[in-house]
Amino acid sequence: MKTIKYFIQFLIISALFLIFKILGLQLASFVSSKIISFVGPLFRSKDLIISNILRALPDLDKKETKKIIKNMWVNYGRMLAEYIFIKEFRELKFQDNIEIYGQNILERIRKDNVPVIFVSGHFNNFELMAMHIEKSGINLAAIYRPLNNRFLNIIMERIRKKYICKNQIKKGISGTKQLLYFFKKKTSIALMIDQRVSQGIKSNFFKHEALTTTIPAQFVKKFKCKVVPIYIERTQGVNFKLTIHEPLEYADNETIESITLDLNCFLEKLILKNPEQWIWSHNRWK
Numbered sequence: 048m049k050t051i052k053y054f055i056q057f058l059i060i061s062a063l064f065l066i067f068k069i070l071g072l073q074l075a076s077f078v079s080s081k082i083i084s085f086v087g088p089l090f091r092s093k094d095l096i097i098s099n100i101l102r103a104l105p106d107l108d109k110k111e112t113k114k115i116i117k118n119m120w121v122n123y124g125r126m127l128a129e130y131i132f133i134k135e136f137r138e139l140k141f142q143d144n145i146e147i148y149g150q151n152i153l154e155r156i157r158k159d160n161v162p163v164i165f166v167s168g169h170f171n172n173f174e175l176m177a178m179h180i181e182k183s184g185i186n187l188a189a190i191y192r193p194l195n196n197r198f199l200n201i202i203m204e205r206i207r208k209k210y211i212c213k214n215q216i217k218k219g220i221s222g223t224k225q226l227l228y229f230f231k232k233k234t235s236i237a238l239m240i241d242q243r244v245s246q247g248i249k250s251n252f253f254k255h256e257a258l259t260t261t262i263p264a265q266f267v268k269k270f271k272c273k274v275v276p277i278y279i280e281r282t283q284g285v286n287f288k289l290t291i292h293e294p295l296e297y298a299d300n301e302t303i304e305s306i307t308l309d310l311n312c313f314l315e316k317l318i319l320k321n322p323e324q325w326i327w328s329h330n331r332w333k
Contacts, residue, residue, distance in 0.1 A: 057198035060127075067128045072141065075128040076285050083124030084117065091328045099327045103253035103318065118323035122171045122281060129172055129285070130206060137178060137210040145175065146282070149291030152275065153183040156294075162186075162233050163273045163294060164263045168241035168314055171281045171324040177212040177237045179289060180277070188214035188229040190222060190238040190262075212237070220246075223262070230266065237277075238262060240310055241318075243331055250307045253315055257332050264306035267297050274310065278317050280324055 063082075067075035093116075100112055107115075135141055156163055165187075167176055177189045189212040194200040208215050214229060216222045226236055240260055249256040263274050273294035282288050295313070297306055318325045 053196040053198055056196055060199060061202075063127075064131045067131050072129070072132045072135070072285055075131070076125045079128035080121040080124035083127060084120040087120045087123055088116075095330060096327045099329075099331060100322070102255050102332060103315075104322065115323045115327070119325075119327055122324055123326070125281070125285070126172050126174075130174070130203075133174065133178070133206055133210045136175060137182065141285070144286050145179070146286075146288045147179070147291075148288065149293075150183070152291045152293060153180065153185060156235070156275070157184045160233060161272075162230050162235045162270075163275050164266050165235060165237040165275050165277050166240050166263055166310060166314075167237075167277045167279075168239055168317065169326040169329075170279050170317070170321075172287065173239070173279060174207070174211050175287060176277050176279050176289065178210065180235070180237060181212050186214075186232075186234040187212050188216055188226065188234050188236055190216045190218055190226070190236070192218045192242070218244075226262070230270065230272075236262075236266070241314055241325075241331070242329060243333055248304060248307060250304065250311050252311045252331070255332050257311075259307055259311060261303050261307055263310055264303040267301070267306055268303060276310075276313055276317070278320075280321050 063079070067079065070078060096116055096119075097112060100107065100115055104112075129136075132141070136145075165176075165180060167173065177187060181187045189207075191207060194203055204215065214234065216225045216229070230236060238260070240263065242260075243258050244260045245258070247258045247260045250259040251257075252259065266272050267274060273296055275294045276292040277290070278292070279287055279289045295309075297309075301309075
């Protein structure tokens with residue numbers, strides 16, 4: 048039954064992608080935002096989303112909460128349509144749509160040829176971050192979580208490997224071994240630190256314990272490498288601002304726990320900057 052459901056989803060998304068390609072980036076992004084704003088809430092728990100928002104922002108009133116949820120679905124929809132235009136973003140046809148802040152930091156990393164750990168979260172449009180890092184001439188491997196829908200996952204993996212970052216590492220134990228392999232070959236690593244993981248530690252995230260990846264902290268302790276936060280926000284329509292932050296360095300006496308907590312605190316600040324541009328539908332505090 049699940050296979051049939053996934054195949055129907057695949058057919059619908061494939062048809063939408065064809066329509067979006069005909070419409071062009073700007074119109075497709077707008078139309079998709081309207082579609083997902085209507086359809087999205089039917090498939091995700093509203094109670095979970097509200098619970099997540101109020102864990103992080105307990106003082107929000109109902110009106111502000113509704114606004115965040117509404118704009119989150121708008122951003123979800125825009126991201127869906129924009130996947131089909133990733134090739135054009137890669138080939139700089141839409142380079143005027145992305146403002147870059149901190150490009151000098153990427154240039155420094157490239158020249159030093161010393162691998163770093165890039166960290167971020169599922170902000171809007173998060174795929175463009177790894178794409179820009181690799182386009183800047185930095186050897187990069189990105190960790191990703193395969194989609195549950197194996198039919199759609201084939202499309203997404205092809206897009207990611209061809210236009211976003213050619214070195215894609217599946218999340219999991221086998222992926223950790225690949226990370227070490229790439230890092231030892233002077234390849235930087237990019238990963239999202241905002242998702243719940245099965246192998247991690249409980250670390251405070253908005254004053255509530257959440258299972259959090261320790262990969263960045265482990266690499267800091269093992270290789271004394273730098274951690275570089277990166278953030279993307281949608282400024283208007285299909286325009287973005289991408290910010291590369293100065294590298295974070297940690298003293299030898301820092302622990303796995305303290306580094307992980309510090310990165311969670313940094314992530315909180317990025318989320319609070321634009322709460323409606325983070326994906327609140329994940330069961331982050333399960």
